[in-house]
Amino acid sequence: MVNGGQLAGYASDPAHSRGRLHEEGKTTRGPRDAFQRDRDRIVHSISFRRLRHKTQVFVAPDGDHFRVRLTHSLEVAQIGRAMARALGLNEDLTEALCLAHDIGHPPFGHAGERALERALKDHGGFDHNAQTLRTLMFLERVYPHFDGLNLSWETLDGLAKHNGPVAKRGWAMEEANAAFDLDLARHSSLEAQIAAVSDDIAYDNHDIDDGLRAGLLTMDQLLGQPIVRKGWERIIATYPGVVKERLQRELVRDQIGQMVNDVIEATRARLMEHRIETAQDVRAAGLTLGNFSDVMQAEERALKRFMYDNLYYHPTQIAAADAADTVVSGLFSAYAADPVLMGEDWATRLPADNPQRARHIADYIAGMTDRFALNRFAEIYGAAAVPAGL
Structure with missing residues (x-):
């Protein structure tokens, strides 16, 4: 039973989940099913909290009324949950997917993504959707015996196929799929x-x-x-x-x-x-x-x-994106030259050779909020070097 009614036959049933990558055993942490636990793990994660200071449309927005990645994700979840209820689907799985879908976005939205794509051009590239999986499966480090949030197969499957079956698989998607076969060629739930x-x-x-x-x-x-x-x-x-x-x-x-x-x-x-x-x-x-x-x-x-023609590529938006590109590119160059600038934890875990070395640096930058990236850039290059408009 869900929300006072029976799940439709075509809905995802947590009782028939394909499970998690890491066996956890029984838990007494509340009467929740697999998809409810996934949703809660996402909401309680550090990467989800960071969305409150990541660009949605406007880079480093001055106004309090403009949306950021966090408020966007909450609005997506509200819309998704309403439609799931009307169709007899599992609302908790739908909500988990809506809340997590943008976690892999780097600071400054698509401008930051383009900068990381360029930085990793010779090391497999960068894709924010695959980075969502990478973050949730490997980079979050909050549990005693495994890395990642150890989400259910159905949640990972839905995040991998946010745009449908995956034909073009970058290195990050291949890595996630190798760890937990996500049946990438078929449609998701x-x-x-x-x-x-x-x-x-x-x-x-x-x-x-x-x-x-x-x-x-x-x-x-x-x-x-x-x-x-x-x-x-x-x-x-x-x-x-x-x-x-x-x-x-x-x-x-x-x-x-x-x-x-x-x-x-x-x-x-x-x-x-x-x-x-x-x-x-x-x-x-x-x-x-x-x-x-x-x-x-x-x-x-x-x-x-x-x-795209009138808002996303508006001249003021392009200028802000160029400024954001300068910040992200500058951070990558600085960390590649002197990894100690990333801090002890990230610097000591830095692989010796590429492509893993460059990808590790990109992981660090992708997890940043807009303001954290700006502060680090100012610390490294000086406040006067921060591009105008950010």
């Missing part, structure tokens, strides 16, 4: 699929909210998007005479609701069409079942292209 589309819904709409608040987007620009225009006309008709600023917030809420309802309806239709009855059927279906309808997906992709 329906909970994982819902977590992935919840991420799209959250950042599509909440980034609009932040973009309007920052003045980098205007309603006139947004109304060129069919999905936004339809929603705005609906809002104006429902709330005549209300000030524009309040209606903009209502537009975002309404658009989230429209997308959520679309996913639920489209997912139910696919489940019926493909006669999905069990969790095994979900994995064997050969397609993503939990997703937008074709019409909504086309509109959502158009909106995403608009956001």
